[in-house]
Amino acid sequence: MKFHRGDNKSGSHLLPNVSEIQLPEDFHWPDGARIAVLITFDFQAELGTPVLPTGKPDYMELTERQYGGRRGVWRILEILERNGVKASFMISGRTAEFYPQATRAIHEAGHDIGGHAYLHESLWEMNREQENEVIRKTKQVLEDISGAPLVGWRSPQIRASENTLNLLLENGFIWRSDYLNDDLPYLLKVNGKTMVEIPYTVATDDAQLYMPGSVRRQGGGATVAPGPYGNPRNALWVWQDEFDVLYEEAKREPKMFIVTMHPYISGRANRSKAVEGMLKHIKGYPEVWFSRTIDVAELLRKQYVKS
Template sequence: MNFPWPDGVRATAAFTFDVDAESCVLAHDPSASSRMSLMTHQAYGPRVGVPRLLRVLRRQEVKATFFVPGFTADTYPDMVRSIIDEGHEVAHHGYLHEPMQGIDAAREAEYLDRGLEALDRLGIRPAGYRAPWWEMNWHTPDLLIERGFQYDSSLLDGDTPYRLHGTETAGDLVEIPVDWGLDDWEQYAFYPGWTGSGVIESPRKVHEMWLLEARAHHAESGCFVLTNHPFISGRPSRAAALERLIEDVRALDGMWVTTLGEIAAHTAGAVEEVRRVDRIEAPGALATNRE
C-alpha cells in the first residue's frame, strides 16, 4: 500500500475506547436494571477502568479517542470531563448504545441527535462517530454528513482510511475502518446469561495477537485501530498488557500514534479520491429486507 501519510510517518496507530458502561446492557434489555451485579460489572468502566486507563495513557504520553454514549455522558459527567481534561478526544457512540440494525433513517436521526445533545451539555461537539456494535445502515453516512461529522469508524472494508461519499447527501466524510480481531470484546467479555462464551483469554495471548497485527499494519503502511472497553480492558492485568502493547507499538519506527480525529483531518486533506460503497442485493427471489 502507498497511503499518503505525513512525511516521516510509515504507518498509524490509534487506541480507542468505547465507554459503554450500563448503556449497552439497558439497550439490550431494560429490565436488566434490576440485576445489581450486572449493573456493577458495567459501572466498573467509568468508576475504575477509565481512571486506570487515563493513568496508562498519561505515562505513555499517548492521546486516545473515547467514544461515549450520551447516556454515559449524562450518568457520569465528571468522568467525561476527566477524559477531556487529559487532552483526549471524545466522540459520539449513540445515546443508549441502541440496536441499529435495519432501523429507519428517522429513528436513527433521533438517536444521533439525542446523543449530540448529551455531549453538547458538556461542551463537546464531536468530530467522530462510531455506531453501536459497529452496525451502520446504508443511510447512516448521509445522516452523519448532514450533522457535520468529519469521520466515522464503524466499517470493516479497509486497512487505511478513505473518504466515503454520501448515498443521497452531497459531501463526504472520512471512514477509518475497524476489525473484530482488534476488539477486546471478542477476547475478554463475559457475563453469565448476557454475553460471551465463557472463555476469557489470557492478557499475554491477547498482547501477542494484537502486537502481531500492529507489526503487520506497520509493514504495510496501514492504520492500526484498537477498540477497547473500560469495563473490560480497565481490569488490572489487562490494562498492564495494554500498556506493554502501547510501548511496543510506539517503538515501531515511523509509527504515528494519535487520535482518530487527527487521522481523519490528515486524510481529508491528503486523499483526493472519494469512495462510494454500493449496496449489493441478493439475486432474484433470494433478496430480502429491501427498503
C-alpha cells in the same frame, strides 16, 4: 512482487448513490511515519446490559459494566498519560450523563471524543426519524458535557443502518468508524458531502479477545470466556502480532493499526497490564504516528476534500 492494495479505488459502494475513494498510491502519513496507530475505546459502561431470562435486571452484569465508569476509565486515562499517548473515546450520550467528570477529563486530557449513540441503541432496528433523533441527542449531550464539538461516530455493535451515513453527514459529522473492510481509511462521497471512514478491526477488540462472539451467554448474561481467551497475555500477543505484521508491510505502503477496548473490560487491573504492554511494544518502533481519529480525518480532508 508488489500486490495491489485494493480494487475499489473509486467506484460503487454498499449503499446506493455513494462513491468510495481509496487513498492514492503516493499517500503517506505525517513526519515520515510508516504506520498510524489509533488507540480507541468504546465507553458505554452499563448501557445495553442484558436482562435475565425472567426479564429482571442482571445485577452481576450491570455492576461489572459499571466498573468502567467508576474505576476502569480512570485507570485507562492514567496509563495513556504515563505513556504520552492520545486516544479516541466513543462515548454514549447517557454514559456521559452518568459519568460527566470522566467525560470532561477525557476531553481535557487531549483525547478525541466520538459519538456511540445515546443509550447504545441498535440503529439498524430504527426508522430514519428515530435514528436521526438518537444522533442529534447524542451530539447535543456530548457537546454540552465535554465542551468539544462532536464530529465523529462509531455505531453500537459496529452495526450502522442504511440511513446512518446520510444522517451523520446531515448532522455535521466528518468521520466515522463503522466498516471493517480495509487497513487504511478512505473517503465516502454522497450528495456532494464527504465522510472519512476509519475502519474498525474486530480481531483486536478486547470484547472479542476476552468474550469471544462478543459474549458468551450464561444465565442471560455475559461471562468472560475460560482458558486462553480470558488471559490478558493472549490479548497482548494478538495486539503485538497485528501491529508487527502491519508494521512490516508498511515498508512497502502505509498502514494503520487500530485497536478497540472498553474501560469495563481492559480497565480492570490485571487486563490493564496488557494495555500498557501493547503501548510500550509499539513505542519501541521508529516511524510510528500515534493518532487520534480526528487527526486522521483532518489529514485526509485537508489533502483530498475540496472546500
